[in-house]
Each structure stands twice: as structure tokens, then as C-alpha cells.
Amino acid sequence: MDHYVVAGNPVEHSQSPFIHTEFARQTGQAMEYGRMLWPLGSFDDSLRALVASGAKGCNITVPFKFDAFRAARRLTPRAALAQAANVLRFDAPGWLADNTDGAGLVGDIERNAGLALAGKRVLLIGAGGAAAGVLGPLLTAGAREVVVANRTLEKAQALVERHAALAGEGALLARELGDAGVGFDVVVNATASSLQGAAVPVPHSVLARGALALDMMYGAAAQPFLDWAAAHDATGRDGLGMLVEQAAEAFALWRGVRPATAPVLAALRTRMALAAAGARAKVER
Numbered sequence: 001m002d003h004y005v006v007a008g009n010p011v012e013h014s015q016s017p018f019i020h021t022e023f024a025r026q027t028g029q030a031m032e033y034g035r036m037l038w039p040l041g042s043f044d045d046s047l048r049a050l051v052a053s054g055a056k057g058c059n060i061t062v063p064f065k066f067d068a069f070r071a072a073r074r075l076t077p078r079a080a081l082a083q084a085a086n087v088l089r090f091d092a093p094g095w096l097a098d099n100t101d102g103a104g105l106v107g108d109i110e111r112n113a114g115l116a117l118a119g120k121r122v123l124l125i126g127a128g129g130a131a132a133g134v135l136g137p138l139l140t141a142g143a144r145e146v147v148v149a150n151r152t153l154e155k156a157q158a159l160v161e162r163h164a165a166l167a168g169e170g171a172l173l174a175r176e177l178g179d180a181g182v183g184f185d186v187v188v189n190a191t192a193s194s195l196q197g198a199a200v201p202v203p204h205s206v207l208a209r210g211a212l213a214l215d216m217m218y219g220a221a222a223q224p225f226l227d228w229a230a231a232h233d234a235t236g237r238d239g240l241g242m243l244v245e246q247a248a249e250a251f252a253l254w255r256g257v258r259p260a261t262a263p264v265l266a267a268l269r270t271r272m273a274l275a276a277a278g279a280r281a282k283v284e285r
């Protein structure tokens with residue numbers, strides 16, 4: 001039985017064990033998948049202990065994605081570009097770090113939401129680790145223009161500079177949140193605003209009529225963003241599809257087989273709706 005985990009802090013909310021257990025069942029892979037809360041400030045020791053325990057690989061979540069990038073000897077090109085990693089595979093010649101968040105986002109938009117990114121105008125809000133993981137794949141998918149808007153403009157500028165080679169002349173720009181531009185086909189919120197319960201940090205004029213507006217959060221945290229999208233004639237989408245798609249990419253890297261994502265996404269939505277209803281019933285009792 002091969003062993004994998006998701007490691008982060010906090011990590012108890014992670015749906016990755018459910019997703020990977022479903023993938024393993026579906027593809028007949030002999031593996032188990034758990035979750036580990038790693039203390040802040042001791043990433044290297046925690047990682048060494050995991051490897052010593054015989055694990056084959058792991059997912060890395062907040063706040064360790066930059067540490068994971070640093071710790072690996074070998075990087076996939078997309079991890080090198082993101083300078084952050086959410087997947088490690090413990091290969092004998094040196095640990096391999098990958099970043100599957102961007103492929104997960106693009107896969108969710110194109111396959112699950114049915115919107116081809118080629119030729120589209122995209123607004124990416126945020127310039128932290130979450131945004132860094134998806135910018136390269138958004139550009140590679142053929143977006144005509146990508147604007148990165150961030151509260152701290154310099155961080156957006158740095159991200160744009162690092163990705164300039166992937167974009168055509170004038171096709172990749174850094175802007176302030178309040179001056180991001182108008183009428184984007186796709187708006188992706190990669191900031192922590194939803195997690196903090198803060199208002200959507202851009203004016204609704206960023207949305208073209210019928211735009212796809214996606215928040216990387218899911219569950220109750222994403223609801224205000226989804227309501228904002230619906231109130232302004234856009235199609236809202238949470239980050240659950242991206243989560244399942246990035247997991248499928250990780251699973252493929254580890255196991256060499258790509259699982260079907262649609263049934264797992266459907267099962268996850270049902271599971272989360274039941275958990276939310278259960279939590280409401282508890283409050284009412």
C-alpha cells in the first residue's frame with residue numbers, strides 16, 4: 001500500500017483525502033491518503049520525517065507552498081515559473097516539485113465550465129502564491145489579454161515580469177485593483193478577500209455581460225463572491241472544480257493514470273452540501 005498525505009497548517013478542512021481516496025478506488029490503485037498538520041516554522045524537519053516514514057509523495061497547502069518549491073531538487077517548468085509547489089514526489093534521484101493549481105484552474109474553466117480560454121480577456125485578482133500558480137497556465141491556454149490586479153501593485157508587476165516571455169506584446173499587464181479595466185470575459189479571484197469575509201476587491205464593471213467569475217474559495221467563504229457575480233449578470237463559479245482538477249493532475253504525476261474528475265466533483269458537492277445542512281441543523285437545535 002503506497003502512502004500519500006496533504007500537509008498544511010491549517011489542514012483539517014482539506015477535502016484532498018476524500019478526493020484521492022475516490023480516485024484510488026476508481027482506478028484500482030493500492031494507495032492510502034491522509035492529512036498532516038505541520039507546525040509553522042518546521043517545514044524541512046516535517047518533510048524529512050514524512051519521507052523517512054516511506055511516503056511516496058504529498059500535496060502541500062497553505063502556508064508551505066513556497067517551502068515545498070525550495071526543498072525540491074527538481075522542478076517541473078510550471079513549478080519553476082510559479083516559484084511555489086503544491087505537489088511533491090519523492091523520487092530517488094531527488095524530490096520532484098510540481099504545481100498543478102494552474103492546470104486545475106484551466107481544466108475546470110475549459111472542461112467543467114465549458115469555456116475555451118483562447119482569445120479571451122482574463123482578469124486575475126491577487127499576486128500571492130495562489131495567483132502565481134495559475135498565471136502561466138492561463139497564458140499558455142491562449143488568453144488574448146491577462147491583467148493581474150493586486151492591492152500591492154509591485155507584487156503584480158513582479159509576477160508579470162516573470163511571465164513576460166509567455167505573453168505577446170501588451171497582452172500581460174499589472175494594474176491597481178480600482179483601475180483593473182472593464183468588460184473581462186473571465187475574472188478569477190485569487191486573493192484572500194473571500195476567506196477574510198471582505199468585499200470583492202474590484203468594481204463590478206470588470207465583468208462583461210455573461211462573464212465567468214471564479215473564486216478559488218469554496219463552501220460558505222465563496223458565497224458572497226458568487227452572489228456578487230449573479231447580481232451583475234455574470235456566471236459565478238467556486239473553486240471546488242479547480243480543487244478536484246488539480247488533484248487529478250497530482251494523482252497522474254504520482255500514479256501514471258488520470259482519473260475521471262466529473263463523478264468525484266459531483267460526490268464532493270453532495271458531501272459538502274450535506275455537511276453544510278448538518279451544521280445548520282446543529283445551530284438550530
Ligand code: ATR
Nearest residue numbers: 126127128129130131151152155191192193198201
Ligand atoms: P495565497 O497563497 O493564498 O495567494 P498570499 O501569498 O498571502 O496567499 O496572497 C494573498 C493575496 O490576497 C495577495 O494578493 C493579497 O494582496 P497583497 O499582495 O496586497 O497583500 C491579497 N489580499 C489579501 N487580503 C485582501 C483584501 N482584503 N483585499 C484585496 N486583496 C487582498
